[in-house]
Amino acid sequence: MSLPPHSAQLLTSEGLDQLLRALRRGGYRAVGPTVREGVIAYEDIDCVEDLPRGWTDEQSGGHYRLRRRDDDALFGYAVGPHSWKQFLHPPRQRLWRTRGGGDAVQIEREPPDGPPLALIGVRACELKAVAIQDTVLLGGAYGDPHYRARRADTFILAVNCTVAGGTCFCVSMDCGPNVATGFDLALTELAAAGPPAFVLQSATPAGRKVLEEISHRPATESEIAAARARVQHSAQHMGRQMPAQNLPQLLLRNLEHPRWSEVADRCLACGNCTMVCPTCFCTSVEDSSDLRGQQTSRTRRWDSCFTIDFTYLHGGSVRQSTRARYRQWLTHKLATWHQQFGSSGCVGCGRCITWCPVGIDITEEVSAIRASDPG
Amino acid sequence: MHDRSDKPRLAVWKFASCDGCQLSLLDCEPELLALGEAIEIAYFPEAATRPIRGHYDLSLVEGSISTPRDAERIRAVRRRSAHLVTLGACATAGGIQALRNFADLREFMAAVYAHPAYIHTLATSSAIADHVPVDFELRGCPVNKRQLLEVISAFLAARRPAIPAHSVCLECKSRGLPCVLVAHARACLGPVTQAGCGAICPACHRGCYGCFGPQETPNTASLTRALAALGLERRELLRLYRSFNANAEAFRAESERHGE
Structure with a gap:
């Protein structure tokens, strides 16, 4: 993993503001963290003033609260309820429409989206999640053209985590807290009583190009050392730990473990974990027709392995019980994902723990199985 | 025509x-x-x-x-x-x-x-x-x-209607609405209620009232434990489950667990 290199630059809060404006001038739609309705959400942002200045969050199982910090940090919090899949792999995607009837049916392709995206404040776990969705949605012979078009033009401003959240465990999953690859520019926020300042590294020509339009100076050795120390500090303060060794073997030899029934007793089968998970990608396809039978459309929408319809085949649903559905989710995420896509499907962001209304904790469930593993 | x-x-x-x-x-x-x-x-x-x-x-x-x-x-x-x-x-x-x-x-x-x-x-x-x-x-x-x-x-069109029976939570998350239960400790029936309204109440910072009745596999007992942990008392739990869909089986059974 790369911490800020010796060639890093120093960016002030004004410099960051210039950067956001330069991206917008360059035709990007900038989306990033902002405070909305008591959470840090990812929404359209214009300038540095839209960022959650002086905010942090308190997170545990089924619990999220915004808290004030005693400084003006712009990135002093962990990830919130949103993830970038909302923009890259949106909840609803119309695939095509038809008009007319009989022999006069015309198929209309869906036009491309609006302007290219600039994702602001992408964390290490999230970069890993985007890379995983790239593999899922673009790998193989039948890549998703809508996703491909969005990803091709996406600019990523990453942020190294200097604060670990209460449900974070990226270190266990080897996914953070410092960014490694897959970004154009990356920031590390320095501790300061005054205005925020950042050590900045660039990784791509697109990143270096936008730097030409904004003011910055080479970072000093002590600034770079301070930035590294802050990221290392967050690595040592993860809210959760996942016992991640040999997970596929552990889980697949415990498919009849009594813990699955125990967790099913608590699980609401509401699907929240899959909705907030930055790697969960499952969708269903819906066809609709109008009253006159002259227009139809096919739409892909987020779905979840926790719904009954999701595994509906001839004669009924494959996974009727909540036990079967929870087990499917967890074993896919942590075990069979390796076979299917060559990595774990979990990046340790902790969203599924925080946003589960009853606080089911994936690290706790795995620990319980490991603790009584006969294998 | x-x-x-x-x-x-x-x-x-x-x-x-x-x-x-x-x-x-x-x-x-x-x-x-x-x-x-x-x-x-x-x-x-x-x-x-x-x-x-x-x-x-x-x-x-x-x-x-x-x-x-x-x-x-x-x-x-x-x-x-x-x-x-x-x-x-x-x-x-x-x-x-x-x-x-x-x-x-x-x-x-x-x-x-x-x-x-x-x-x-x-x-x-x-x-x-x-x-x-x-x-x-x-x-x-x-x-x-x-x-x-x-x-x-x-x-x-002689086709099956696309009316999902899953929870309201999927609608909230698809709209990007912050969870009122997790982020604001508001009593919400969304996790046990069928989608269809488009998450009207959570969009107005209110908990779901369960207007669309129980979702396909409602775990009301587990939600009740979470709501009780937020401080809801017996009578409040009873009223929550006993409204527009009081007689829907899952809500009826759960409300009776909190009866007088």
């Missing part, structure tokens, strides 16, 4: 209800013209005065069965209807008037009417499906207009 006589005949029937679901149909405004072209609205007392006798291709039924007369009438409606779709919480679960199912009806009548002897009513308010076979149940208090048009469009 079809000749008038070729068009499928639609009837809209009212039982014990507030008319709100029928109004959802009238509220379709621009789509009403298209509906009128595609279908012959043969019986709709809310919108027309002249009933047409005979048989109907599609009957939309609003309201619950709460009188002996209605228990007979719904059988007649079923006999006249090739397809019967129930609209809303009353027709699908007995409605708010099913609160009577948890109380002594004679006490209610004595409290409300000067001469209760003239009242001919059943001891319970029940769903249409408790009396006759139903082809599709559309949930909601009231039903969602978009879902209602989807059911009618699906009927016209």
Whole structure:
């Protein structure tokens, strides 16, 4: 993993503001963290003033609260309820429409989206999640053209985590807290009583190009050392730990473990974990027709392995019980994902723990199985 | 365009209800013209005065069965209807008037009417499906207009309506709404309630009231434990589950666990 290199630059809060404006001038739609309705959400942002200045969050199982910090940090919090899949792999995607009837049916392709995206404040776990969705949605012979078009033009401003959240465990999953690859520019926020300042590294020509339009100076050795120390500090303060060794073997030899029934007793089968998970990608396809039978459309929408319809085949649903559905989710995420896509499907962001209304904790469930593993 | 006589005949029937679901149909405004072209609205007392006798291709039924007369009438409606779709919480679960199912009806009548002897009513308010076979149940208090048009469009195209039975949470998350339960400790029935409204209440920073009834596999016991941990007391839990869908099986059973 790369911490800020010796060639890093120093960016002030004004410099960051210039950067956001330069991206917008360059035709990007900038989306990033902002405070909305008591959470840090990812929404359209214009300038540095839209960022959650002086905010942090308190997170545990089924619990999220915004808290004030005693400084003006712009990135002093962990990830919130949103993830970038909302923009890259949106909840609803119309695939095509038809008009007319009989022999006069015309198929209309869906036009491309609006302007290219600039994702602001992408964390290490999230970069890993985007890379995983790239593999899922673009790998193989039948890549998703809508996703491909969005990803091709996406600019990523990453942020190294200097604060670990209460449900974070990226270190266990080897996914953070410092960014490694897959970004154009990356920031590390320095501790300061005054205005925020950042050590900045660039990784791509697109990143270096936008730097030409904004003011910055080479970072000093002590600034770079301070930035590294802050990221290392967050690595040592993860809210959760996942016992991640040999997970596929552990889980697949415990498919009849009594813990699955125990967790099913608590699980609401509401699907929240899959909705907030930055790697969960499952969708269903819906066809609709109008009253006159002259227009139809096919739409892909987020779905979840926790719904009954999701595994509906001839004669009924494959996974009727909540036990079967929870087990499917967890074993896919942590075990069979390796076979299917060559990595774990979990990046340790902790969203599924925080946003589960009853606080089911994936690290706790795995620990319980490991603790009584006969294998 | 079809000749008038070729068009499928639609009837809209009212039982014990507030008319709100029928109004959802009238509220379709621009789509009403298209509906009128595609279908012959043969019986709709809310919108027309002249009933047409005979048989109907599609009957939309609003309201619950709460009188002996209605228990007979719904059988007649079923006999006249090739397809019967129930609209809303009353027709699908007995409605708010099913609160009577948890109380002594004679006490209610004595409290409300000067001469209760003239009242001919059943001891319970029940769903249409408790009396006759139903082809599709559309949930909601009231039903969602978009879902209602989807059911009618699906009927016209002889396809399955795309009406998911999963939780409201999927709608919240698809809209990017912050969870009012996790982020604000507000009592919310969303995780045990069927989607369809588009998450109206959470979008207004309120917990879900359960207007669309239980989702496909509701775990009310687990949600209740979480709500109790937020400080909800027995009586509050009872009221939460006992509203528009009080008589829906999962909500009824859960509310009875918190009864007096």
